[in-house]
Amino acid sequence: MTSAILFGVFAALLLINLPIALAIIFATLVTMLATIDSLPAVTTIAQRLSAGIDSFALLAIPFFILSGYIMGQGGIALRLIDCAKVFVGRLPGGLAFVNVISCALFGSISGSAVAATSAIGGFMIPAMEKEGYNKPFSTAVTVTAATTGMLIPPSNILIIYSLASGGVSIAALFIAGYLPGLLVTALLIVGAALYVRRKEIQPLSKESIGPFWPSVFGALPSLLLIFIIIGGIIGGAFTPTEAGAIAVLYSLVISLVFYRELTVRDLYPILLKTVNTTAIVMLLIGASSAMSWLMSYELIPQSISATLLSLSENPLIILLIINIILLLVGTFMDMTPAVLIFTPIFLPVAEMLGISPLHFGIMMILNLSIGLCTPPVGSVLFVGCSIGKVSISQIMKPILPMYVAMVVALIIVAAVPGVSEYLPRVLGLI
Numbered sequence: 001m002t003s004a005i006l007f008g009v010f011a012a013l014l015l016i017n018l019p020i021a022l023a024i025i026f027a028t029l030v031t032m033l034a035t036i037d038s039l040p041a042v043t044t045i046a047q048r049l050s051a052g053i054d055s056f057a058l059l060a061i062p063f064f065i066l067s068g069y070i071m072g073q074g075g076i077a078l079r080l081i082d083c084a085k086v087f088v089g090r091l092p093g094g095l096a097f098v099n100v101i102s103c104a105l106f107g108s109i110s111g112s113a114v115a116a117t118s119a120i121g122g123f124m125i126p127a128m129e130k131e132g133y134n135k136p137f138s139t140a141v142t143v144t145a146a147t148t149g150m151l152i153p154p155s156n157i158l159i160i161y162s163l164a165s166g167g168v169s170i171a172a173l174f175i176a177g178y179l180p181g182l183l184v185t186a187l188l189i190v191g192a193a194l195y196v197r198r199k200e201i202q203p204l205s206k207e208s209i210g211p212f213w214p215s216v217f218g219a220l221p222s223l224l225l226i227f228i229i230i231g232g233i234i235g236g237a238f239t240p241t242e243a244g245a246i247a248v249l250y251s252l253v254i255s256l257v258f259y260r261e262l263t264v265r266d267l268y269p270i271l272l273k274t275v276n277t278t279a280i281v282m283l284l285i286g287a288s289s290a291m292s293w294l295m296s297y298e299l300i301p302q303s304i305s306a307t308l309l310s311l312s313e314n315p316l317i318i319l320l321i322i323n324i325i326l327l328l329v330g331t332f333m334d335m336t337p338a339v340l341i342f343t344p345i346f347l348p349v350a351e352m353l354g355i356s357p358l359h360f361g362i363m364m365i366l367n368l369s370i371g372l373c374t375p376p377v378g379s380v381l382f383v384g385c386s387i388g389k390v391s392i393s394q395i396m397k398p399i400l401p402m403y404v405a406m407v408v409a410l411i412i413v414a415a416v417p418g419v420s421e422y423l424p425r426v427l428g429l430i
Contacts, residue, residue: 002298006031006291020337021280024287025049028294045290052289053282055163056241057170061156062278063244067251068110069270074255074262076222077119080105083219086212089204093196095131097189099124099138100145104185107149109225111156113372113380116146121387131204137195139388140399143380144406145188147369150335151181151362154229154247157335159240160285161361164292164343168357170240171233172429176362176420180413184366187405194401221254234427281336288340296344305349315353319414322346323367330371334379338368355417358430362420363413370406373399 009030013023025045032041071077081102088097102124107116121142128138150157153174162170228250229243238246255262295301308318326346329338343364350360372380375392385392413419424430 002031002035003300003303005034006294006300010291014332020334021283021287024284024291024337024341028287028291031294048290048293049286052286057159057163058282058285060154060159060241060244061281062274063241063248064111064154064156065277065281066270066274067244067247068112068115069273070248070251070255070262071106071110071222072115072119073266073270074251075259076109076251076255077102077106078123079215079219079222079259080109081120081123082210082215083223085204085209086215089209093193094204095124095128096133096138096141096192096196099128099141100185100188100192103142103145104148104152104181105223107146108152108154108181109222111149111154113146113149113369114383116149117142117380117383118387120146121384125388131208134398135388136390136394137398139384139390140395140402141188141192142388143373143378143384143395144399144402145185146380146384147372147406148181148184148188150365150369150372151177151184153177153226154240154243155365156281157339157365158361160336161339161343161365163285164288164340165347165357165361168361169429172358172424173361174230174233174240175423175427175429176358177365178423179419180362180366180409183412183419184369184406184409187409188402191401191405195398221258225250234429284334284336285340288337291341292344295341301345301348304345305352308349309352315355316415318349318353319355322349323363323410323414326364326367327370330368331374332377333371334377335365335368335372338371339364356421356430358424359417359420363410366406366410366413370403370410374403 006027010023010027013026014020018026029041029045032044081098084098084101084105085094088094088101091097099120103116103120106120107113110116110119121139124142125135125138128141129135149155155174155177158173158177159170162168162173225247229247232238232246233240233243256264308321311321312318326338326342329342346364347357347360351357372378373384375381381392381395385395388395421430
Protein backbone atom coordinates (compact mmCIF):
# COMPACT_ATOMS: atom_id res chain seq x y z
CA MET A 1 0.00 0.00 0.00
CA THR A 2 2.82 2.41 0.88
CA SER A 3 4.54 1.73 -2.45
CA ALA A 4 1.29 2.28 -4.34
CA ILE A 5 0.67 5.63 -2.65
CA LEU A 6 4.26 6.83 -3.10
CA PHE A 7 4.72 5.94 -6.74
CA GLY A 8 1.09 6.64 -7.67
CA VAL A 9 1.18 10.19 -6.32
CA PHE A 10 4.65 10.75 -7.79
CA ALA A 11 3.52 9.62 -11.27
CA ALA A 12 0.34 11.72 -11.06
CA LEU A 13 2.33 14.85 -10.16
CA LEU A 14 4.76 14.26 -13.02
CA LEU A 15 1.85 13.93 -15.43
CA ILE A 16 0.59 17.40 -14.50
CA ASN A 17 4.11 18.78 -15.14
CA LEU A 18 4.93 19.68 -11.55
CA PRO A 19 8.70 20.27 -11.20
CA ILE A 20 10.28 16.95 -10.33
CA ALA A 21 11.81 18.12 -7.02
CA LEU A 22 8.39 19.28 -5.79
CA ALA A 23 6.78 16.09 -7.08
CA ILE A 24 9.23 14.03 -5.02
CA ILE A 25 8.64 16.12 -1.87
CA PHE A 26 4.84 16.12 -2.15
CA ALA A 27 4.70 12.38 -2.95
CA THR A 28 6.84 11.66 0.10
CA LEU A 29 4.72 13.95 2.28
CA VAL A 30 1.40 12.42 1.14
CA THR A 31 2.73 8.92 1.79
CA MET A 32 3.90 9.84 5.28
CA LEU A 33 0.62 11.58 6.08
CA ALA A 34 -1.15 8.31 5.29
CA THR A 35 0.67 6.63 8.17
CA ILE A 36 1.60 9.29 10.76
CA ASP A 37 0.41 12.71 12.01
CA SER A 38 1.15 15.88 10.06
CA LEU A 39 3.68 17.47 12.48
CA PRO A 40 6.12 14.53 12.64
CA ALA A 41 5.67 13.97 8.89
CA VAL A 42 6.63 17.54 7.97
CA THR A 43 9.44 17.61 10.56
CA THR A 44 10.90 14.35 9.30
CA ILE A 45 10.90 15.52 5.68
CA ALA A 46 12.61 18.79 6.66
CA GLN A 47 15.27 16.83 8.54
CA ARG A 48 15.85 14.46 5.64
CA LEU A 49 16.07 17.35 3.15
CA SER A 50 18.80 18.90 5.28
CA ALA A 51 20.61 15.64 5.97
CA GLY A 52 20.54 14.71 2.29
CA ILE A 53 22.85 17.57 1.30
CA ASP A 54 24.98 17.46 4.47
CA SER A 55 27.94 15.83 2.74
CA PHE A 56 31.47 17.13 2.21
CA ALA A 57 31.71 15.30 -1.12
CA LEU A 58 28.77 17.32 -2.50
CA LEU A 59 30.84 20.50 -2.22
CA ALA A 60 32.60 19.32 -5.36
CA ILE A 61 29.43 19.80 -7.41
CA PRO A 62 29.20 23.62 -7.36
CA PHE A 63 32.92 23.82 -8.11
CA PHE A 64 32.66 21.55 -11.15
CA ILE A 65 29.51 23.36 -12.30
CA LEU A 66 31.33 26.69 -12.08
CA SER A 67 34.41 25.39 -13.91
CA GLY A 68 32.13 23.99 -16.63
CA TYR A 69 30.49 27.38 -17.20
CA ILE A 70 33.88 29.11 -17.27
CA MET A 71 35.16 26.62 -19.85
CA GLY A 72 32.04 27.04 -21.95
CA GLN A 73 32.79 30.73 -22.43
CA GLY A 74 36.57 30.66 -22.17
CA GLY A 75 37.55 29.52 -25.66
CA ILE A 76 38.24 25.92 -24.69
CA ALA A 77 35.63 24.41 -27.02
CA LEU A 78 37.12 26.01 -30.14
CA ARG A 79 40.65 24.79 -29.26
CA LEU A 80 39.42 21.23 -28.77
CA ILE A 81 37.63 21.33 -32.14
CA ASP A 82 40.80 22.59 -33.87
CA CYS A 83 42.82 19.84 -32.19
CA ALA A 84 40.38 17.12 -33.26
CA LYS A 85 40.40 18.44 -36.84
CA VAL A 86 44.12 17.88 -37.33
CA PHE A 87 43.79 14.22 -36.29
CA VAL A 88 40.61 13.07 -38.04
CA GLY A 89 39.56 15.97 -40.28
CA ARG A 90 41.21 14.48 -43.38
CA LEU A 91 39.14 11.27 -43.17
CA PRO A 92 36.03 10.98 -45.36
CA GLY A 93 33.33 12.74 -43.39
CA GLY A 94 35.92 13.64 -40.78
CA LEU A 95 33.96 16.61 -39.50
CA ALA A 96 31.38 14.24 -37.97
CA PHE A 97 34.22 12.46 -36.14
CA VAL A 98 35.56 15.83 -35.02
CA ASN A 99 32.16 16.58 -33.52
CA VAL A 100 32.06 13.30 -31.57
CA ILE A 101 35.62 13.62 -30.27
CA SER A 102 35.22 17.31 -29.39
CA CYS A 103 32.01 16.63 -27.45
CA ALA A 104 33.68 13.77 -25.58
CA LEU A 105 36.71 15.90 -24.70
CA PHE A 106 34.71 18.95 -23.67
CA GLY A 107 32.15 16.87 -21.79
CA SER A 108 34.91 15.16 -19.85
CA ILE A 109 36.62 18.46 -19.02
CA SER A 110 33.45 20.33 -18.06
CA GLY A 111 31.57 17.36 -16.56
CA SER A 112 28.34 18.53 -18.17
CA ALA A 113 26.49 17.11 -21.18
CA VAL A 114 24.41 20.27 -21.53
CA ALA A 115 27.56 22.45 -21.50
CA ALA A 116 29.18 20.23 -24.14
CA THR A 117 26.08 20.42 -26.33
CA SER A 118 25.95 24.21 -26.06
CA ALA A 119 29.66 24.89 -26.49
CA ILE A 120 30.49 22.35 -29.20
CA GLY A 121 27.12 22.44 -30.96
CA GLY A 122 27.30 26.20 -31.42
CA PHE A 123 30.43 25.74 -33.56
CA MET A 124 30.02 22.29 -35.07
CA ILE A 125 26.39 22.21 -36.24
CA PRO A 126 26.79 25.24 -38.59
CA ALA A 127 30.23 23.97 -39.69
CA MET A 128 28.87 20.51 -40.55
CA GLU A 129 25.95 22.03 -42.45
CA LYS A 130 28.41 24.08 -44.49
CA GLU A 131 30.32 20.89 -45.41
CA GLY A 132 27.22 19.11 -46.72
CA TYR A 133 25.78 17.39 -43.66
CA ASN A 134 22.09 17.93 -43.03
CA LYS A 135 21.27 19.82 -39.87
CA PRO A 136 19.22 17.08 -38.12
CA PHE A 137 22.12 14.60 -38.40
CA SER A 138 24.64 17.19 -37.18
CA THR A 139 22.41 17.88 -34.19
CA ALA A 140 21.94 14.14 -33.52
CA VAL A 141 25.71 13.59 -33.44
CA THR A 142 26.23 16.49 -31.03
CA VAL A 143 23.42 15.48 -28.69
CA THR A 144 24.48 11.85 -28.33
CA ALA A 145 28.23 12.50 -28.17
CA ALA A 146 27.77 15.11 -25.42
CA THR A 147 26.47 12.43 -23.03
CA THR A 148 29.90 10.75 -22.90
CA GLY A 149 30.89 13.47 -20.42
CA MET A 150 28.66 11.74 -17.85
CA LEU A 151 31.06 8.79 -17.83
CA ILE A 152 34.45 10.34 -18.52
CA PRO A 153 35.57 12.22 -15.37
CA PRO A 154 35.26 14.60 -13.72
CA SER A 155 31.52 13.95 -13.61
CA ASN A 156 29.03 15.35 -11.11
CA ILE A 157 26.66 12.43 -11.55
CA LEU A 158 29.36 9.97 -10.48
CA ILE A 159 29.74 11.96 -7.26
CA ILE A 160 25.98 11.77 -6.72
CA TYR A 161 26.00 8.01 -7.34
CA SER A 162 28.77 7.65 -4.75
CA LEU A 163 26.46 9.35 -2.24
CA ALA A 164 23.41 7.26 -3.22
CA SER A 165 25.31 3.98 -3.10
CA GLY A 166 26.53 4.50 0.42
CA GLY A 167 30.11 5.52 -0.29
CA VAL A 168 31.60 3.86 -3.39
CA SER A 169 34.99 5.49 -3.91
CA ILE A 170 34.70 8.58 -6.11
CA ALA A 171 38.26 8.05 -7.35
CA ALA A 172 37.40 4.48 -8.39
CA LEU A 173 34.22 5.66 -10.13
CA PHE A 174 36.14 8.34 -12.00
CA ILE A 175 38.69 5.84 -13.29
CA ALA A 176 36.02 3.22 -14.01
CA GLY A 177 34.23 5.62 -16.34
CA TYR A 178 37.11 5.97 -18.81
CA LEU A 179 36.85 2.73 -20.79
CA PRO A 180 33.02 2.75 -21.03
CA GLY A 181 33.14 6.42 -22.06
CA LEU A 182 35.72 5.69 -24.75
CA LEU A 183 33.67 2.68 -25.89
CA VAL A 184 30.58 4.86 -26.38
CA THR A 185 32.69 7.44 -28.23
CA ALA A 186 34.12 4.79 -30.56
CA LEU A 187 30.70 3.28 -31.33
CA LEU A 188 29.23 6.73 -32.02
CA ILE A 189 32.07 7.32 -34.48
CA VAL A 190 31.17 4.02 -36.17
CA GLY A 191 27.53 5.13 -36.39
CA ALA A 192 28.56 8.46 -37.90
CA ALA A 193 30.89 6.67 -40.34
CA LEU A 194 28.05 4.53 -41.66
CA TYR A 195 26.01 7.67 -42.33
CA VAL A 196 28.95 9.37 -44.01
CA ARG A 197 29.54 6.33 -46.23
CA ARG A 198 25.95 6.41 -47.49
CA LYS A 199 26.04 10.14 -48.19
CA GLU A 200 29.55 10.09 -49.76
CA ILE A 201 30.64 13.19 -47.86
CA GLN A 202 34.18 14.31 -48.68
CA PRO A 203 37.04 15.01 -46.23
CA LEU A 204 37.74 18.54 -45.06
CA SER A 205 39.91 20.63 -47.32
CA LYS A 206 43.43 21.53 -46.21
CA GLU A 207 42.31 25.14 -45.84
CA SER A 208 39.69 24.09 -43.27
CA ILE A 209 42.27 22.33 -41.09
CA GLY A 210 44.72 24.44 -39.16
CA PRO A 211 48.45 23.75 -38.81
CA PHE A 212 49.16 20.61 -36.77
CA TRP A 213 51.40 21.73 -33.93
CA PRO A 214 49.76 25.10 -33.18
CA SER A 215 46.37 23.35 -33.03
CA VAL A 216 47.69 20.64 -30.69
CA PHE A 217 49.57 23.05 -28.43
CA GLY A 218 46.55 25.36 -28.31
CA ALA A 219 44.44 22.55 -26.85
CA LEU A 220 47.08 21.19 -24.44
CA PRO A 221 46.29 23.58 -21.55
CA SER A 222 42.66 22.45 -21.67
CA LEU A 223 43.53 18.75 -21.90
CA LEU A 224 46.06 19.09 -19.11
CA LEU A 225 43.21 19.74 -16.67
CA ILE A 226 42.09 16.10 -17.00
CA PHE A 227 45.51 14.81 -15.95
CA ILE A 228 45.80 17.31 -13.10
CA ILE A 229 42.40 16.42 -11.63
CA ILE A 230 42.53 12.64 -12.04
CA GLY A 231 46.25 12.36 -11.26
CA GLY A 232 45.84 14.43 -8.11
CA ILE A 233 42.88 12.38 -6.87
CA ILE A 234 44.52 9.01 -7.55
CA GLY A 235 47.85 10.15 -6.14
CA GLY A 236 46.18 11.38 -2.96
CA ALA A 237 47.30 14.97 -3.48
CA PHE A 238 43.75 16.24 -3.00
CA THR A 239 40.16 15.06 -2.53
CA PRO A 240 37.49 15.25 -5.26
CA THR A 241 36.09 18.34 -3.55
CA GLU A 242 39.48 20.03 -3.55
CA ALA A 243 39.87 18.91 -7.17
CA GLY A 244 36.71 20.88 -8.02
CA ALA A 245 38.23 24.04 -6.52
CA ILE A 246 41.45 23.45 -8.46
CA ALA A 247 39.43 22.99 -11.65
CA VAL A 248 37.83 26.42 -11.09
CA LEU A 249 41.18 28.13 -10.53
CA TYR A 250 42.81 26.39 -13.49
CA SER A 251 39.94 27.15 -15.88
CA LEU A 252 39.98 30.78 -14.75
CA VAL A 253 43.72 31.08 -15.45
CA ILE A 254 43.61 29.58 -18.94
CA SER A 255 40.41 31.47 -19.90
CA LEU A 256 41.47 34.87 -18.51
CA VAL A 257 45.23 34.78 -19.03
CA PHE A 258 46.16 32.13 -21.60
CA TYR A 259 43.28 32.24 -24.10
CA ARG A 260 42.06 35.73 -23.07
CA GLU A 261 38.52 35.04 -24.22
CA LEU A 262 36.98 35.70 -20.81
CA THR A 263 36.94 38.99 -18.91
CA VAL A 264 36.28 39.81 -15.27
CA ARG A 265 32.93 41.31 -16.30
CA ASP A 266 31.86 37.90 -17.64
CA LEU A 267 32.23 36.31 -14.21
CA TYR A 268 29.09 37.77 -12.64
CA PRO A 269 26.58 36.10 -15.03
CA ILE A 270 28.64 32.90 -14.83
CA LEU A 271 28.47 32.93 -11.02
CA LEU A 272 24.74 33.65 -11.17
CA LYS A 273 24.12 30.67 -13.46
CA THR A 274 26.27 28.51 -11.19
CA VAL A 275 24.20 29.46 -8.13
CA ASN A 276 20.94 28.75 -9.95
CA THR A 277 22.11 25.37 -11.24
CA THR A 278 23.60 24.38 -7.88
CA ALA A 279 20.38 25.30 -6.07
CA ILE A 280 18.36 23.09 -8.44
CA VAL A 281 20.75 20.16 -8.07
CA MET A 282 20.89 20.42 -4.27
CA LEU A 283 17.09 20.63 -4.00
CA LEU A 284 16.83 17.49 -6.14
CA ILE A 285 19.40 15.71 -3.97
CA GLY A 286 17.65 16.70 -0.74
CA ALA A 287 14.20 15.76 -2.04
CA SER A 288 15.40 12.43 -3.43
CA SER A 289 17.17 11.66 -0.17
CA ALA A 290 13.89 12.16 1.70
CA MET A 291 12.10 9.76 -0.65
CA SER A 292 14.94 7.23 -0.42
CA TRP A 293 14.80 7.37 3.37
CA LEU A 294 11.05 6.72 3.31
CA MET A 295 11.50 3.78 0.94
CA SER A 296 14.16 2.31 3.20
CA TYR A 297 11.99 2.83 6.29
CA GLU A 298 9.04 1.06 4.61
CA LEU A 299 11.35 -1.72 3.26
CA ILE A 300 10.30 -0.93 -0.32
CA PRO A 301 13.72 -1.81 -1.85
CA GLN A 302 13.63 -5.19 -0.15
CA SER A 303 10.14 -5.89 -1.48
CA ILE A 304 11.15 -4.93 -5.02
CA SER A 305 14.32 -7.02 -4.72
CA ALA A 306 12.33 -10.06 -3.65
CA THR A 307 9.90 -9.56 -6.53
CA LEU A 308 12.67 -9.26 -9.13
CA LEU A 309 14.56 -12.28 -7.79
CA SER A 310 11.38 -14.33 -7.87
CA LEU A 311 11.01 -13.73 -11.63
CA SER A 312 14.13 -15.67 -12.58
CA GLU A 313 17.24 -17.29 -11.15
CA ASN A 314 19.31 -16.20 -14.14
CA PRO A 315 21.40 -13.08 -13.27
CA LEU A 316 21.42 -11.97 -16.92
CA ILE A 317 17.61 -11.98 -17.05
CA ILE A 318 17.38 -9.88 -13.88
CA LEU A 319 20.05 -7.51 -15.21
CA LEU A 320 18.11 -7.20 -18.47
CA ILE A 321 14.92 -6.34 -16.57
CA ILE A 322 16.74 -3.70 -14.50
CA ASN A 323 18.23 -2.13 -17.63
CA ILE A 324 14.88 -2.02 -19.40
CA ILE A 325 13.30 -0.34 -16.37
CA LEU A 326 16.13 2.22 -16.20
CA LEU A 327 15.85 2.93 -19.94
CA LEU A 328 12.16 3.67 -19.45
CA VAL A 329 12.86 5.77 -16.36
CA GLY A 330 15.47 7.78 -18.26
CA THR A 331 12.91 8.86 -20.84
CA PHE A 332 10.82 10.81 -18.31
CA MET A 333 13.15 11.55 -15.38
CA ASP A 334 16.37 13.56 -15.17
CA MET A 335 19.56 11.76 -14.17
CA THR A 336 20.06 13.18 -10.68
CA PRO A 337 16.71 12.13 -9.15
CA ALA A 338 16.80 8.85 -11.10
CA VAL A 339 20.17 7.93 -9.61
CA LEU A 340 19.15 8.96 -6.10
CA ILE A 341 15.80 7.15 -6.18
CA PHE A 342 16.64 3.95 -8.04
CA THR A 343 20.13 3.22 -6.72
CA PRO A 344 18.79 2.14 -3.29
CA ILE A 345 16.18 0.00 -5.06
CA PHE A 346 18.31 -1.82 -7.62
CA LEU A 347 21.80 -1.84 -6.07
CA PRO A 348 20.86 -4.46 -3.41
CA VAL A 349 19.51 -6.70 -6.19
CA ALA A 350 22.71 -6.25 -8.18
CA GLU A 351 24.86 -7.11 -5.16
CA MET A 352 22.81 -10.27 -4.57
CA LEU A 353 23.62 -11.23 -8.16
CA GLY A 354 27.33 -10.74 -7.48
CA ILE A 355 27.60 -7.41 -9.32
CA SER A 356 29.92 -4.89 -7.67
CA PRO A 357 28.54 -1.43 -6.79
CA LEU A 358 31.26 0.05 -9.02
CA HIS A 359 30.21 -1.92 -12.10
CA PHE A 360 26.52 -1.31 -11.41
CA GLY A 361 27.09 2.42 -11.06
CA ILE A 362 28.84 2.77 -14.41
CA MET A 363 26.16 0.64 -16.09
CA MET A 364 23.42 2.76 -14.52
CA ILE A 365 24.99 6.08 -15.55
CA LEU A 366 25.50 4.84 -19.12
CA ASN A 367 21.89 3.63 -19.20
CA LEU A 368 20.46 6.92 -17.93
CA SER A 369 22.74 8.90 -20.29
CA ILE A 370 20.66 7.53 -23.15
CA GLY A 371 17.64 9.19 -21.53
CA LEU A 372 19.35 12.59 -21.75
CA CYS A 373 18.90 12.52 -25.52
CA THR A 374 15.52 10.76 -25.56
CA PRO A 375 12.10 12.47 -25.57
CA PRO A 376 9.98 13.51 -23.75
CA VAL A 377 12.29 14.81 -20.97
CA GLY A 378 15.76 14.63 -22.56
CA SER A 379 17.41 17.87 -21.44
CA VAL A 380 20.38 17.47 -23.79
CA LEU A 381 18.03 16.69 -26.70
CA PHE A 382 16.08 19.91 -26.17
CA VAL A 383 19.24 22.01 -25.86
CA GLY A 384 20.66 20.46 -29.04
CA CYS A 385 17.44 21.02 -31.00
CA SER A 386 17.38 24.63 -29.83
CA ILE A 387 20.97 25.23 -30.94
CA GLY A 388 20.53 23.38 -34.24
CA LYS A 389 17.14 25.00 -34.87
CA VAL A 390 15.51 21.67 -35.69
CA SER A 391 12.41 20.00 -34.27
CA ILE A 392 12.42 16.75 -32.30
CA SER A 393 10.49 15.06 -35.12
CA GLN A 394 13.22 16.04 -37.60
CA ILE A 395 16.02 14.66 -35.45
CA MET A 396 14.42 11.30 -34.61
CA LYS A 397 15.37 9.46 -37.81
CA PRO A 398 19.08 10.41 -37.91
CA ILE A 399 19.47 9.87 -34.16
CA LEU A 400 18.22 6.25 -34.26
CA PRO A 401 21.60 4.78 -35.39
CA MET A 402 23.27 6.73 -32.59
CA TYR A 403 20.79 5.26 -30.10
CA VAL A 404 21.71 1.81 -31.41
CA ALA A 405 25.41 2.56 -30.85
CA MET A 406 24.74 3.63 -27.25
CA VAL A 407 22.59 0.58 -26.53
CA VAL A 408 25.28 -1.72 -27.93
CA ALA A 409 27.79 -0.03 -25.60
CA LEU A 410 25.37 -0.54 -22.70
CA ILE A 411 25.02 -4.24 -23.48
CA ILE A 412 28.81 -4.68 -23.60
CA VAL A 413 29.35 -2.79 -20.34
CA ALA A 414 26.55 -4.66 -18.56
CA ALA A 415 27.71 -8.08 -19.77
CA VAL A 416 31.45 -7.55 -19.28
CA PRO A 417 32.27 -6.14 -15.81
CA GLY A 418 35.93 -5.87 -16.79
CA VAL A 419 35.15 -2.88 -19.00
CA SER A 420 34.33 -0.89 -15.86
CA GLU A 421 36.59 -2.60 -13.35
CA TYR A 422 39.83 -3.15 -15.25
CA LEU A 423 41.47 0.27 -14.76
CA PRO A 424 40.45 0.69 -11.07
CA ARG A 425 41.83 -2.81 -10.36
CA VAL A 426 45.11 -2.11 -12.15
CA LEU A 427 45.52 1.12 -10.16
CA GLY A 428 44.68 -0.63 -6.88
CA LEU A 429 41.48 1.32 -6.26
CA ILE A 430 39.35 -1.83 -5.80
